[in-house]
Amino acid sequence: MTQAVRPARDAQPVPAGEGLARRLVRQYPLVVVTIAVLVATLLLRAAGQAVAGGWLGSVWALLVAAQVFRGMVQDIRAGKWGIDLLAVSAIIATVAVGEYVAALVVVLMLTGGQGLEDYAAHRARGELRALLERAPVAAHRLAPDDSVVDVPVGEVVAGDRLLIRPAEVVPVDGTLLSDEAELDESSLTGESLPVPHRAGDPVLSGALNTERAVLVLAGASAEQSQYARIVAMVREATQSQAPVVRLADRYAVPFTVLAFTIAAAAWWWHGDATVVAQVLVVATPCPLLIAAPVAFLAGMSRSAHAGVIIKDAGTLERLAAVRTVAFDKTGTLTYGRPELVTVHARAPWGQDDVLRLAASAEQYSSHVLARSVRDAATARNLVLAPAVDAHEEAAHGVTAHVEGHLVVVGKRAHVAATAQGVPDQQVYPGELAVYVAVDGQGAGVLVLSDQPRADARTTLEELTRLGITDRVVISGDAAPTVAHVAEAVGITRTFAECLPEDKVRLVRDLPNRPVMMVGDGVNDAPVLAVADVGVAMGARGSTAASESADVVILTEDLEKTAAAVRVGRRTMRVALQSIWLGMVLSVGLMLVAATGVIPAVVGALCQEVVDLLSILNALRALRGPAGASPYIEVPQR
Numbered sequence: 001m002t003q004a005v006r007p008a009r010d011a012q013p014v015p016a017g018e019g020l021a022r023r024l025v026r027q028y029p030l031v032v033v034t035i036a037v038l039v040a041t042l043l044l045r046a047a048g049q050a051v052a053g054g055w056l057g058s059v060w061a062l063l064v065a066a067q068v069f070r071g072m073v074q075d076i077r078a079g080k081w082g083i084d085l086l087a088v089s090a091i092i093a094t095v096a097v098g099e100y101v102a103a104l105v106v107v108l109m110l111t112g113g114q115g116l117e118d119y120a121a122h123r124a125r126g127e128l129r130a131l132l133e134r135a136p137v138a139a140h141r142l143a144p145d146d147s148v149v150d151v152p153v154g155e156v157v158a159g160d161r162l163l164i165r166p167a168e169v170v171p172v173d174g175t176l177l178s179d180e181a182e183l184d185e186s187s188l189t190g191e192s193l194p195v196p197h198r199a200g201d202p203v204l205s206g207a208l209n210t211e212r213a214v215l216v217l218a219g220a221s222a223e224q225s226q227y228a229r230i231v232a233m234v235r236e237a238t239q240s241q242a243p244v245v246r247l248a249d250r251y252a253v254p255f256t257v258l259a260f261t262i263a264a265a266a267w268w269w270h271g272d273a274t275v276v277a278q279v280l281v282v283a284t285p286c287p288l289l290i291a292a293p294v295a296f297l298a299g300m301s302r303s304a305h306a307g308v309i310i311k312d313a314g315t316l317e318r319l320a321a322v323r324t325v326a327f328d329k330t331g332t333l334t335y336g337r338p339e340l341v342t343v344h345a346r347a348p349w350g351q352d353d354v355l356r357l358a359a360s361a362e363q364y365s366s367h368v369l370a371r372s373v374r375d376a377a378t379a380r381n382l383v384l385a386p387a388v389d390a391h392e393e394a395a396h397g398v399t400a401h402v403e404g405h406l407v408v409v410g411k412r413a414h415v416a417a418t419a420q421g422v423p424d425q426q427v428y429p430g431e432l433a434v435y436v437a438v439d440g441q442g443a444g445v446l447v448l449s450d451q452p453r454a455d456a457r458t459t460l461e462e463l464t465r466l467g468i469t470d471r472v473v474i475s476g477d478a479a480p481t482v483a484h485v486a487e488a489v490g491i492t493r494t495f496a497e498c499l500p501e502d503k504v505r506l507v508r509d510l511p512n513r514p515v516m517m518v519g520d521g522v523n524d525a526p527v528l529a530v531a532d533v534g535v536a537m538g539a540r541g542s543t544a545a546s547e548s549a550d551v552v553i554l555t556e557d558l559e560k561t562a563a564a565v566r567v568g569r570r571t572m573r574v575a576l577q578s579i580w581l582g583m584v585l586s587v588g589l590m591l592v593a594a595t596g597v598i599p600a601v602v603g604a605l606c607q608e609v610v611d612l613l614s615i616l617n618a619l620r621a622l623r624g625p626a627g628a629s630p631y632i633e634v635p636q637r
Helices: 020-027 029-046 050-077 084-096 100-111 113-124 126-133 226-238 243-270 273-280 291-305 313-321 329-333 351-362 368-379 412-416 456-465 479-489 500-509 522-530 543-548 560-593 600-622
Strands: 138-142 148-152 161-164 174-176 180-184 195-198 214-218 308-310 324-327 339-345 387-393 397-402 405-410 431-438 441-449 470-474 493-495 515-519 533-537 551-553
Touching (some): 029 050, 029 100, 050 100, 084 100, 084 273, 243 273, 243 560, 273 560, 291 308, 291 313, 291 600, 313 560, 329 479, 329 515, 339 351, 339 368, 351 368, 351 387, 351 405, 351 431, 351 441, 405 412, 456 479, 479 493, 500 522, 515 522, 522 533, 522 543, 551 560
Parallel strands (some): 324 470, 470 493, 533 551
Antiparallel strands (some): 138 148, 138 161, 161 214, 180 195, 339 441, 397 405, 431 441
């Protein structure tokens, strides 16, 4: 199992109707030829033509050895040392002492490595491959006359009406037009049960429609939709190589030296070159090349099943070593959706009057507080009025004419600059005030509060169990609010009123590394990029944050940050176990072979068993310890 004899990195799709024999010949020609030569050699020997069989087997084995040697030279010129020298030496030694059947078994082991790796990688990539294969290629677009036209998914644009039939995947992000629908979002979020949606609800591309045909209003093109970003991240993840894999390559140097040392000692002790061949045939540790990559693919696949996309295999190694976790506050430790606590109204306006006028003025704003005010009005069944001449000053407030009244909504300083009698409302930690003025007079104050997530404390407890006790909150909000939320979830270190550049500096200066930073907004993108591990939360979070992060959580479950660390640690542990399992067993076999009791053919077969054991052990990264869940279930808010 060496890279020098791999005809292709990945098995290609099998054309429909292609027979097994043709498929094997096309994908693994060296394996097929080696098996044919081995069978022919054994038949010639059984027919009394041992010399002819010996020449046939030896020539083929040496031809493969020459190809391996050529690949080894190319690797050395590229600055990469592998274990190809042991493979070449084993083949030459067995041919030299007349053990041509053993030589062919070694060749079969080497050429068959591609098939074993393909099988293991196929198993390990299960969830990642499912995400790629589900990507829709066509969409059913409704024409103005309501006729259905099938178009490539790349031609869908925002505003198109799309028909999604049962068992079809939503091709683009959009809004549900039908009265109701049940969508299977398990491939996106890990949620096993179908999620009910009603008309007007946002729907994510990649969700599977379950029961009945529904209509969706496209909100974006396919390239700009959530699923396209997920597919791009998955493709990047499957092509990455973890540092631990390169570390395994470096293990090859001392292992090769040790193998030649044992072989030389056996020759000196026995004075028989056959024993040298017997030692070398068990000294080809394919786990160094295959087991670690398989373990990391399995770890990424496992995390994807739980709704966590890990972009590259190297991130898994850094996750395993995380010592500090830094959290943004709004939208990360809290829901990011402030809820109305109370309304303080001033005569002649009542509470519902103040709330309805404020929501009417805010209905065209995209600010998170504006959305919270509108949601509060909707919850009270208040009917919003049209707003005329609406004008928003970013981060300050909104001015609009509503039902003939001049309505100003926003921060106190903004409202007080245009109105009289604006009170200075006292708020408690964790609360914030939205001021409302009507026709130049203070009309009332809306008090809102952004509550900590229900799973925030559970997440911190899980991180503690994982040994991560250095936790901080880094936020741009006021110090009292940040301290209130931090205390509620169990964090004692806080940094408040931070600009994006302050967050970057603070994360760079944190002493206990690696540092994992968790955030969700546009302003979090720079700090996620500089953290050792950047984690972006939420399927509907900022695209900038998702692109700069190393890990993307597709749901609003904060606990999956701890799940990502847990998967990283288990994956790293399984990868190293697989490497050392293969090396220790190989060394043990070499020591036994040095006594001369293991025939070369038996030794080659034993080495193949070692390879299989290491690969099977690496596939353990697909699952957690017995009884473990990929993530902790917490009560939903």
